Structure formats: C-alpha cells, structure tokens
Amino acid sequence: MSGQWRKKLKKSFQKAIDLGLNEADVFYMLGMTFQKQSQYKLSLPYLQRASELDEDDEEILFQYGLSLAQVDEINMAKAVFHQVIDLNDQHSDAHYNLGVIALYQEEPEVSLNHFNAALAAQPDHLLAVNGKKKVEEFLEKYDG
Known part of the structure; x- marks a missing residue:
C-alpha cells in the first residue's frame, strides 16, 4: 500500500474518531496504520484504546503487545501476550513472542x-x- 493511501486512511480513521465514533475497530485500524509505518510509539494509544473497548479480541491485544515490544516495553508486552494466551492458549505467535521475551529475560x-x-x-x-x-x-552447551 502506498504512502498516499496510508495518509488518506489515517486521515479518515482520525476523522471518524473526532466525529465521535468510539468503537474498537476504528482505533485498531488507526493504530495499525501507524504500526505498518513502523511508528510503534504512535500506534500505542490507539491499540490500547481498541483493547480497552474490546477486551476479548485476541488480534487487537496481540498487535498491541507487538507495538509495546517494539518500543522496549517488554514487561507490559509480556503481560499483554499472556492476556492473548488466556483468550486462546493455541495462539502460536503469542507463545513465540513470550519465548523471545523469556530469552531476553534470561529464562531459557x-x-x-x-x-x-x-x-x-x-x-x-x-x-x-x-x-x-x-x-x-x-x-x-551449558547444562552438559
């Protein structure tokens, strides 16, 4: 998707929010437009709000956790990935990211x-x- 389209999408989603649309999907989509541009810090408030509005949406929570991890909020990301696992213990990507965090925290x-x-x-x-x-x-290597 071109940068021009992303700008239009961001503008449209922001306008919907400004006009009072207070639904998880619009916050999620705006957060994702920032995330897709590697603007993780900017995506956080929108993904957080989306997760507050729809606490049972594992995809929203997962994407929020990814953005947290990208800005080095590792403990917060870990908690969010655990929420995803609580909703769906078969969420392979949440388990994978928890595995990476455990490595980072020296828990092999x-x-x-x-x-x-x-x-x-x-x-x-x-x-x-x-x-x-x-x-x-x-x-x-280290146990043997």
Missing part, C-alpha cells in the same frame, strides 16, 4: 516451553522452530 527453560507451545499450535512456525533449536543448543 521458559522460552523453550513457549516455543514448544507455539509449535504444538502451529507445527510449521519457522521462527519458533529456529528459536527452539537455538535454546536447545544453548541448554545443551
């Missing part, structure tokens, strides 16, 4: 559990396959 066993859960939900999750392999190599 927790990381491995999340990578395994991601693969149980989606056996062809290539990022989880790679993450699992790296953690297993690390554990073998």
